Amino acid sequence: MHYQRVLTIQDISCVGQCSMTVALPILSACGHETAVLPSAILSTHTAGFSGYTVRDLAQDMPAVRAHWQKEGIAFDAVYTGYLGSAEQVDFVLDIIRDCLKTEGLAFIDPAMADYGKLYPGFDDNYVQAIKRLCQKADYILPNITEACLLTGIAYQETYDKAYIDTLLTALQEQVCKNIILTGVSYAEGKTGIEVVENGQRNYYEHIRLPKSCHGTGDIYSSAFVGAMLKGKSAYDSAKIAADYTVACMYATADSPEHWYGAKFEPVLGQLIDALR
Numbered sequence: 115m116h117y118q119r120v121l122t123i124q125d126i127s128c129v130g131q132c133s134m135t136v137a138l139p140i141l142s143a144c145g146h147e148t149a150v151l152p153s154a155i156l157s158t159h160t161a162g163f164s165g166y167t168v169r170d171l172a173q174d175m176p177a178v179r180a181h182w183q184k185e186g187i188a189f190d191a192v193y194t195g196y197l198g199s200a201e202q203v204d205f206v207l208d209i210i211r212d213c214l215k216t217e218g219l220a221f222i223d224p225a226m227a228d229y230g231k232l233y234p235g236f237d238d239n240y241v242q243a244i245k246r247l248c249q250k251a252d253y254i255l256p257n258i259t260e261a262c263l264l265t266g267i268a269y270q271e272t273y274d275k276a277y278i279d280t281l282l283t284a285l286q287e288q289v290c291k292n293i294i295l296t297g298v299s300y301a302e303g304k305t306g307i308e309v310v311e312n313g314q315r316n317y318y319e320h321i322r323l324p325k326s327c328h329g330t331g332d333i334y335s336s337a338f339v340g341a342m343l344k345g346k347s348a349y350d351s352a353k354i355a356a357d358y359t360v361a362c363m364y365a366t367a368d369s370p371e372h373w374y375g376a377k378f379e380p381v382l383g384q385l386i387d388a389l390r
């Protein structure tokens with residue numbers, strides 16, 4: 115029970131502790147079989163390194179899908195993160211249509227922006243493509259910047275509950291019914307997650323560490339997917355993923371030389387314990 119085969123589609127950043135190198139160990143620690151489709155290969159991630167190499171793998175996707183279909187390969191879940199280009203979106207939608215079991219779940223992390231800004235190389239065309247992908251999701255996992263891009267609502271650095279209400283309503287109307295909105299802070303020194311599932315809304319608040327860490331969005335989404343596939347509710351999964359992400363940030367807090375990612379490996383045991 116709850117041994118699930120999950121396909122994750124995101125980039126391999128060869129160095130930088132994000133996307134695929136984070137998703138696989140976390141999903142494995144949660145007890146699941148992993149399958150991968152790399153969307154692109156980069157020498158490093160794009161946040162803080164310069165001169166990185168990028169190879170987009172969009173062109174390989176249709177043949178991979180056709181082979182899986184011929185072999186009758188199907189997945190209990192598809193979980194997508196950073197994709198290299200807008201043209202990948204239709205290929206990913208084809209994979210979800212053909213290779214996700216009828217009762218399977220599609221988790222889409224838009225993974226395209228943070229702190230009010232798109233990641234390097236992405237534009238409005240990419241945003242609109244990712245919106246189409248999110249519209250086919252069972253669960254989306256945006257941060258506030260991504261939620262704004264998906265809905266056309268202006269990004270605000272400071273906000274109140276009414277602003278988040280507007281954002282969540284627009285996401286439900288335009289994009290997806292089930293929403294895990296990350297990085298929502300209503301009080302000094304605190305942050306949290308707004309969870310909307312089947313019209314029910316719940317908020318989980320936790321400590322906000324003074325320094326942010328690259329890659330925590332990927333850690334969060336991977337742990338959330340892993341917990342959901344263990345049969346936890348969306349709220350419990352959101353809480354487990356948040357507590358684990360905070361543990362990763364504590365594990366990294368005294369290592370300024372580790373600016374490019376979070377030390378998620380030493381605290382994997384905490385995630386495993388939370389899933390027992």
Ligand code: PXL
Nearest residue numbers: 127132133159160161196329
């Ligand atoms: O963590 C998200 C992410 C994934 N992949 C690549 C990135 C980033 C964030 O910057 O650059 C290549």
